[in-house]
Amino acid sequence: MLREQRLQLILDYIEKKGYCTNEDLSKSLGIPFTTLRRDLTDLDSEHKLQRVHGGVKVIKEKSILEAELGEKLTENIEAKKLVAQKALLCIKPNESVFLDAGSSTYFLAQLIKPELNIRIYTNSITNAQVLASNGIRDINILPGHLKLSTGAICGVETISAINKFHFDVAFLGANAVDGEFNFYTTDNDEAEVKSTIIKNAQFAFILADKSKMNSKSFVRFSNKSEVALINEEV
Known part of the structure; x- marks a missing residue:
């Protein structure tokens, strides 16, 4: 599986779940733990998901209003x-x-x-x-x-x-x-x-x-x- 496909698969899964553990992600998607940790680090640095202790959660986009x-x-x-x-x-x-x-x-x-x-x-x-x-x-x-x-x-x-x-x-x-x-x-x-x-x-x-x-x-x-x-x- 190409890296881009794997990252999208991770994002789609987390989007459905809202939150999941690293173990759940690895088993459900068949991604080796070492590869998964690297992918999650990259996605977190790109602000596409948020890593928390033992797992990850979806980032809910906020709506911005104009300020003076x-x-x-x-x-x-x-x-x-x-x-x-x-x-x-x-x-x-x-x-x-x-x-x-x-x-x-x-x-x-x-x-x-x-x-x-x-x-x-x-x-x-x-x-x-x-x-x-x-x-x-x-x-x-x-x-x-x-x-x-x-x-x-x-x-x-x-x-x-x-x-x-x-x-x-x-x-x-x-x-x-x-x-x-x-x-x-x-x-x-x-x-x-x-x-x-x-x-x-x-x-x-x-x-x-x-x-x-x-x-x-x-x-x-x-x-x-x-x-x-x-x-x-x-």
Whole structure:
């Protein structure tokens, strides 16, 4: 049996049971204990199941609602700073960069310095202000409607403006990431902005700390085939 088939067999069995012991899994699926332990470790690290003492249980995906930007800036700060540090390494000098609205991109904006000599486009007034305070000179704010709760600019004008450009690299926020690495946001207009940015960028990255994992929200805007995830571990 191929490894991928074996892992799916394990996930399907646990999904039906909700919880089962390692011994039950090994006997029921005919998987040697040493192989099973390795498979369970891999699936746990991918957040597809949760290992507990003597067994495993299914992870129930939670539904994420939108929080105010000010609230998000006070949550999981160290994790978001680490994500931002990793994202910074993906920017090369003289590139054109898109920076999405959101708390993770806010911490990335704090790290960007004039020495990179990059051109930045953003749909966040907050991030534009942070960049300006860092001495970044080439800052471009996209037009559109300002969503007060998240500080994101979105709408028809925003989409029209994005379609005029091609970005070397784009950094996007997400409200939720499910077990199959689909990416979600809470607002259809913001989802449209994010998906359009992805189409108009050579490389696109989702910045999402582990608190966003194994969850879903209102609108799916992308998946792992289109963008790369940056979190504390990746």
